[in-house]
Every structure is written in structure tokens, then in C-alpha cells.
Amino acid sequence: MLAGGGSHADWRFFASDIWSDGENLFFSDFSSMIWKLSLATGVTSVAANVPDANSFLWGKGNQLFVASGRSISRIDLTTGAVRTLTTFPFRPAFHIAGIWGDETTLYVPDEVGGAIAKVDQTTGEQTYLLPRGVGGRGGIWGANGSLFIGASSGGCIVRIDIQSGAKSTLPACPGGWGLWGEGSLLFAATGTTVVRINLDDGSVTTIAGSPGFFGSEDGRGSAARFTAATRVMSDGASLYVIDGPSLRKLVPAASTVQTHGTGFAFDLNAKSGVSFAGAGRAATVIGYAVPETSAGNIRAGEAVLALRQNNVLIHESAIPLSEAVRSGRVPIKVEGSATTGIAIANANAAPATIRFFFTDKDGIDFNAGSFTIGGEEQIARFVDQPPFSIGGAGRPLSGARTLTFEASLPVGVTAVRGYVNERSEFLTSTLPVAQTVASSTDPVVFPHFAQGDGWSTEIILVNPTDQTLTGSLQFFDPGPPDTVTVRSGVAFKGGGQLVAVTIDGITQSTFPYAIPARSSRAQALPQNGGASPAGALLFSYRTNGVLVTEASILAATGTVIQLYGEADGPGYPEVLSLSTALAIVNPSATVAANVEIEFLTLDGNGTGNRALNFLLPPRKQMARFVTQFLVVDPFPLSRPLRGLIRITSSSPVSVCGFRARYNERGDFLFTATPSFAETAPASSTRMLIPHFADGGEYSTRFILLGDPQQPSSGRLSFYDQTGQPLDVKFQN
DSSP, X not given: OEXXXXXXXXXXXXXXXXXXXXXXXXXXXXXXXXXXXXXXXXXXXEEEEOSSSSOEEEEETTEXXXXXXXXXXXXXXXXXXXXEEEEOOSSSOOOBOOOEEOSSEEEEEBTTTOOXXXXXXXXXXXXXXXXXXXXXXXXXXXXXXXXXXXBOTTOOOEEEETTXXXXXXXXXXXXXXXXXXXXXXXXXXXXXXXXEEETTTOOEEEEEEOTTOBOOOOOSGGGOOBSOEEEEEEOSXXXXXXXXXXXXXXXXXXXXXXXXXXXXXXXXXXXXXXXXXXXXOSSOEEEEEEEEEEESOEEEEEEEEEEEETTEEXXXXXXXXXXXXXXXXXXXXXXXXXXXXXXEEOOSSSXXXXXXXXXXXXXXXXXXXXXXXXXXXXXXXXXXXXXXXXXXXXXXXXXXXXXXEEEEEEEEEEEEEEEEOTTSOEEXXXXXXXXXSOOOOSXXXXXXXXXXXXXXXXXXXXXXXXXXXXXXXXXXXXXXXXXXXXXXXXXXXXXXXXXXXXXXXXXXXXXXXXXXXXXXXXXXEEGGGOOOOEEEEEEEEEETTEEEEEEEOOEEEEEEEXXXXXXXXXXXXXXXXXXXXXXXXXXXXXXXXXXXXXXXETTSOBOSOOOEEEEEOTTOEEEEEHXXXXXXXXXOTTSOEEEEEEEEEEEEEEEEEEEEEEOTXXXXXXXXXXXXXXXXXXXXXXXXEEEEEEBTXXXXXXXXXXXXXXXXEEEEEEEETTSOBOOOOEEO
8 A cells, every 4th residue: 555755856957747568657747758767767858849749648569648738749759759639620619638547548638628538549530428517627547447537726526437437426535636646546646745545445544644734745644745736646666746937746655564363563653543444355255354453552542344235334333442351241232133142263273162151130140151262262152143142942032131251361352332213224332241240349330421313322331249239320412502712722711510401201410320230221329439330332323213233332531532533525424425523522510621622643643633621611512523623624525634642631531532434325333432541551452353253344544543652563463263364455
């Protein structure tokens, strides 16, 4: 893969287009010269003189086609001979805006009327694929039976089917002038960035530069700057970009090396992270991933599993990076269209024995069993399937509230709630795996809940102990939205107040609970200083009577919190838009919190947005999309933003993030995004992503957040369910 970075060279002319035969770069400029640059020696020479200046280039073998004004010329690169192949007539007016060809035909867009002309490469005969309708001086590229026409500022790249002439725009509506592609990847220069477009899934990634930021600095990824990136080309190894009077070279990034079974190598700065996706395959493979660090630590991460059916994103679910454990407790629901699935990954060389039992609402254990997972193997099953199901000899699992397990060796475990919705689509949301000892007496805080207008919230409290836990569950509103100006920024006028909600037909603001030993309640303040339950909050959203999404909160509490953030597409609430939603709450009843939000690139550099400062009163909550936090938004909405959000507070705050998006049919989908408290110690035990799926209808995006104090390097290794290393292809 190519990731922006490298060097640039200044030229005595302004190049207008670029082509490479693998050994040389060919340039047209604003004179009538075609220049040749030897990649081996760096020597520049004149390849030919052509009739018009400011030409577009495309070549094959020893032939270079030059298009400008109304004419197309063919240059024999062996002899330097130039011959006019064809000239378009004055009427109707035709002004060439680019050129691309296949084995026999040249395709030429018209800047004025929007026609797409076809020119025979041997005879120069002209016909039309489209007589009109695609305008703009944006360049052209072809791949997979389609043409792609570049867009000027504010427009979208257009796809044209070569056989039928049918027009469409790419899913994320990316823009870009000069285009170059290879296989299912399309690269575009956009002025201040170079982006990569995956034509299979429509994803758009900025690989160099930062949208809206001009300059000439070299650097990796978003640290690089462009003055006027207008054309892009590759010699098969690196990308070359025309940037005003400069030629910029983008070299392959070492962090995206992909070889068989060796995983994804990462090399992160302090306060940085990485985000990449599996490139997919024909058949679905299931497995697990293990980060192995040679320096520093990976502090948080997740695998975002996406299910697509009939070219529609059905749902996404986040599998968090978690510690290997010897025991745990999972909330269970097997009722109607709902079920519970569990994945267990044994990354040890030796087999691991798993013992388990279920517990009902009264704290009575039943259906105990055991099984063995081989060394480096993984299983993923629903609890009503073997090895968890014991057939007709056991009680029905409809009465189960938790599953408790013990392992002979530390294993990675994740659990999901599965639900078949009214459209017969299978949705999943991640469930917590609670420790089987009381780890805290602090109140459990859920930074966000929603009720009404299609939203519902299920709160699950799991008793990690062998004694009954009692306490109360309290609900607060977000507080008044009005703000006043203070020295550090803004302050909200008031904090949150108790608010009445309805649970099981009862409307009040405080609900007492009593959870039997080892059980759970789906309805948190521990009573009289007792142990806190483990908690999960699940959001559900229905539209027109159909459940379209469900997800659980992954919250972090502390004075310095870091989480992953992103934004892409045309912007909320448009179809195909994506944005991180962020909720921050001050759980204190008496102390206001001075909060600062800082926005960083994944490399740990600043984005150009100044830090946002505000005073958060006691029990005040603030919830926004990440683009609403940005003081100056340098990321045009048609561009992807992936980076880090760092929150610093004078007193502890609770924070959760969501990856929220609209799919192709306008459904609002969301899932959790990873976060961690920087002040919490790094884990000293093995970390795993216990489950992922890649290929077929599934794809997975992996997100890793590094150590905030020091660089982190290592490798994320992938294994299938039998323990064999997996060859996973990556894309950003």
C-alpha cells in the first residue's frame, strides 16, 4: 500500500500532466514540450514537441498519446516521431479534458458539453459513448469495466459503465482531479491531499496531506503538505504527484507491509494510533488477532465487523481488544428472536479446559458443563449450540441470566447479543465480560442514554460476586444547553437534574435494585458502600417499526482520556455519512470540571484545530458529533477524517464514543469506538481481539491506540480457528 510521505523536487516549469512507463516519467507543461525524466539517473530531456500546450497524457508500450485542445497526437517513444491521430470538429464544440485507453480505444471527456468520445487507437475514428452529461476538467481513468471522471472542487467523481453508458457517483462522493488506478484501487489528487478510493467497498482514505492545509513540507501521512496537487501517477512502486512547480514522491509505508501469515506491522509515535481494514476475499474466514509489541504498549483497540448484503451495510459491531482472563461472567438472553454468542480464543500453545454454568434470575446455577479448546485455536458459538448446550438433559436457556466460565489457562473472550429483526436481518451488539470478583465500589456511570422517538435503552447489571448486591439506578437529564463565556472558553449555565423515565411500566428517576449472586438484572449506585455491579447499556433504534441497530456503550472514566474519532461522507444526517458521536459527563454532584478537547491525527500531530475548552458543571452532560466540536473544520465533508480525540479534565469525567453512520438505504447505524484513561496502568497480561470475520459478506476494520507516553511498535498477528496464521490483506 502507499502512504503519503517522501520527498519533492522543484522544476523550472509547471507540469500539467504526468505518465510513467515504469522506467521514466513523462510530463507535459504549459509550453509545447513533452519532457522525460529517467527514474534511474534523474536526468531530464525533451521527448517530443507537440502542437498544443497544456496536454493530457496516456500511454502503452512505446506509444504515448497526447491530447490537448481539440487534437490527439501519438508519439513513438523509440524514435520521437509525432503524428496527429485525430482532431475534433469546431461544431459542436469539443474541448479535451483528459485521456485514458484500453487495448484498442481511447476515451476522451469533453470539458464543455460533457460528452465522452471514443477514438480508435489505430485509425483515429471518432464515436461517442455519451453525447453529453459529464462535465468538468477532472481527468479520467478506467478500471473493472467502468470509466471514472474526476471532479473539480466541490464535485464528486463520476463512474460510467463502458458497455451501457450508465452514470453513477461513488458511495462516499469523493472528489479529485487527476486520477490513477490499479486493480480495485483508485487514487486522486485533490489540491491539498492525495486520497485512495476502494472501488469494492467505496471507502475513501487520505494517504497524504491534510484537507484545507497548504504547504510544501515533506512527511508521512497527514504531516505532509501540498500547494496544488493536481495529477497523480505510479511507476509500479511509488506514487508521483504534480504539486505546482514541484514533483512529489509518495513512498510505500513500512507499516502496511502485508505478507503471508506475518500480520500487520505497526510503528506508532506516542499519542498515536492506526486504523486499517481487511481487503476482503471470496469466502469468509473467522479467527482472532493478537498484538505483539516489541516496544511500548497497545492501550486500546477493537475490530469493527461489518455485514453487507445486496450492497447494503446491514450493521456494524465492535469487538474490543481485551485482556486474556481465567474467569468471567456474561449476561445471557435466549428468548424469541434474541440469542447470545460467545467467542473464546486460546492463544496459548497448550489446550485450555473451559468449565461453565448458567444462572437464573434467582441466583440458581444450572446446566454446568466443560469442553477443551486446542492450543492456539478459537471457537465462536451461540449458547444454545454445542459445546454450551447440553441437549434435552438441561433446563431451557430462556431462564438464564448469566453464563459463568473458568479457564485452565488465560483466554480471550468476547460476547455478543444477536437479534433477528423484522426484515429477517441478523444484528449483533457487544456484551461485557465481567470479572468474577468485585473490582470496585465506585458508582457505575453510563455517559448517555436515550428514550423515545424510536430510541430505547436496556441497562444490564451483572453481579460479579457470590452475594446479593443492592443499590439504586438514577437517571439525570443533560442539563440546560445555554452557555456563557469564561476565561478558558465557555461554561454551561447549569448541571443535570434527576429525570423520570419509564421502566417496566413504572415512571420515576431512581430505581432500587437487588441482584442475586451470579445473576443479572436488565433494568448504578451501590448501596451503603457495597460492591458495584458490572454494567452494560444497550441502545436500540427503530424506524418504521423495524429494529435497524443496537449497540452497547464502552465508557472510560478519568482525568485524561483518549479515543478514536472519524468523519466521512457528505455529513450528518445524509446517506453514507459517518461521524464519531461523543458524550462527556461530569459525574460529580458538587465539583465543576474544566475540560479541554484536543484533536490529533493518527500520527499524533495537530490537525490545525485549536483545543476546545469549557467548564462542565456538576452532573452536566454534553453530547455532540465530532464535526460539531471542530472549531475550524479543515476536513471537507467529502473527505475522510481519522484521528484521535484527547480529553483532559481537572476532575474525573466519563466519556463514551460511537461510530455513527447512515447506510445506503438511510438507516442510522452505530457501534462503540475504543477509548482508555491515560492515567490507568497499561495491562501486563496478554491482549487479544478474540473474534473477527473477513471475506464474503463480512469485512473488519481494526483500530489500535498506542501508548501515550512512548512510541509503540510490534505486529498484530492473525490466526484462524484452527490456530493457523492467516494471510489478511489490508487497506487503510
